[in-house]
Amino acid sequence: MKIKLFVVFILLTLGVSLNSYSDEIKFEKGSFAEVLALAKEQNRIVMIDFYTDWCKWCVELDNFVYTNPDVAKFANENQINWKIDAEKGEGPELAKKYNVSGYPTILFVDYLGTEIDRIVGYFPAGPFLKSMREIVDGSNSMITLKRKLVENPDDVIANFKYAEKVLNYGNSEEAKTYFRKVMELDKYNQSGYADDAELYNAMFTGKSEEIEKWIQKYPNSNMLKSAYSMVAETAFMENNDYSKARKYYDLAFEKFGRDDDELNFSYSQFLLTKMYSVYKNENASKEDIEATLKCADECLTLVKGSINEGSVYYYQSEFYMRLGDFENAIKAIDGALEIHNKKSYQEQKEKILKKRDSK
Known part of the structure; x- marks a missing residue:
């Protein structure tokens, strides 16, 4: 349940990596039809990496996520992996078919080409692997969550996870509806998700003070790291308050350590945003x-x-x-x-x- 900070992003390079099985994801060559046929033959789902020549975050994904040994091992053992340039060959038609408008977008489909789920934007290796596992095993895929909500519209956990999914897809208005529903269904936070929904609700206000109130209310939450980052970026974006932003990143590093990849990524994007504001x-x-x-x-x-x-x-x-x-x-x-x-x-x-x- 991590919030993607600053950027909705993912990067890929041209070409197919067919090096060490354990150190890089193996991407299949061939047409979309050929890849689907292979998926049917092996009874696996397909991960489709939509990229472009100009997408810098696609390069980052290639260099730092697809080369992660744990990510590569899981992807190579559990799914068919395929890349497609969204602006060349079959790319434009497939991007239109699946309504892909931002890059990178990582799509997961079955052997019939039916979408199961997607990952939109860049995530470090840890969160990327977590999302990929949940999609492959079906425990937290979009299809699974939709089915659960049809069967039980008041399923608190399904409502929360569905809200996170649609937020990741870029639909904040729909996400707000489901986060509010979680708070209404679980007023006493018995599920452990109502407080998380409350954090997202605070984030949607665009006011760092609202997120600070949440931190004071839930100082031991599993979302605390995300909350610190959210206060920092909101304060900077709202009032150009660099001092407040630095204060909360310092608090986050003090609590979670300087080696936290997600926190370091968020902080680096904050510093880049600061540089850009002065540059402009x-x-x-x-x-x-x-x-x-x-x-x-x-x-x-x-x-x-x-x-x-x-x-x-x-x-x-x-x-x-x-x-x-x-x-x-x-x-x-x-x-x-x-x-x-x-x-x-x-x-x-x-x-x-x-x-x-x-x-």
Whole structure:
């Protein structure tokens, strides 16, 4: 029951990985029809990875989730895995058929092509594996939850899990209805899910104070980590309150440790958002820029080796250029270009050199 923070995201690269069975997911080649036939033959479901050339989070998924030994082992042993570029070949038609509009989207279907469930956006390896297991064993798939709600519309747990599913799909209005129903059905939190629904309800207000009230009310909840992150991001997005956001991330790290992958991912996205806000502010003060450069240094320790490393170097190059430190600006943009030689980075270097030479 983790809340996906900041971004709804997932990344994949082109090509098929057929390396070590235990270290990477094996993706089948062939057409959709051929993959479905294989699924029927082996009596397995199919995981379809919809990606695009430009989806940076798809790259992250490939590099950090699909190479996780536990994720790869489970996927290779329990399902047929297949990738499709949503903008090429069969991709556009399949994306339309299954109403796929954001990338990455990970679809799970049976051998007839009937959708079982989907994972939308990027999740670190742990939460991704948890979702995949629940879909494959049927314990928490969309199809299973819909059936449970037909059989018993007042099933508290099914209502809660269905609400989380539709929220993950991007339908917050429908999710609100089901979270409210959980709170109405279980006023005394006998199921252990009403307090979680109450947290989501606080999140929907968009006010960090409402989430803080929830934390005070439920200091020992299993959703506390998510709540800390939610206060932080809401405070920053609501009032640009960087100090409050940092306070709650510090509290989260103190309680859950600096090695928590989900927390580190959330924090890195927060730092990137902070950098972006200063980057977009052409009137940012020297003090703000210098403080944000410190954020960039911290963020680099969290995103090293990921696609976001290039983004941090790009922001650094802009901030150093604004401060007139062209040597470090060039060094930073060269770091970004080394990771990804894309047009925007090339143009940024040209801008830095032009500004330096005009001095």
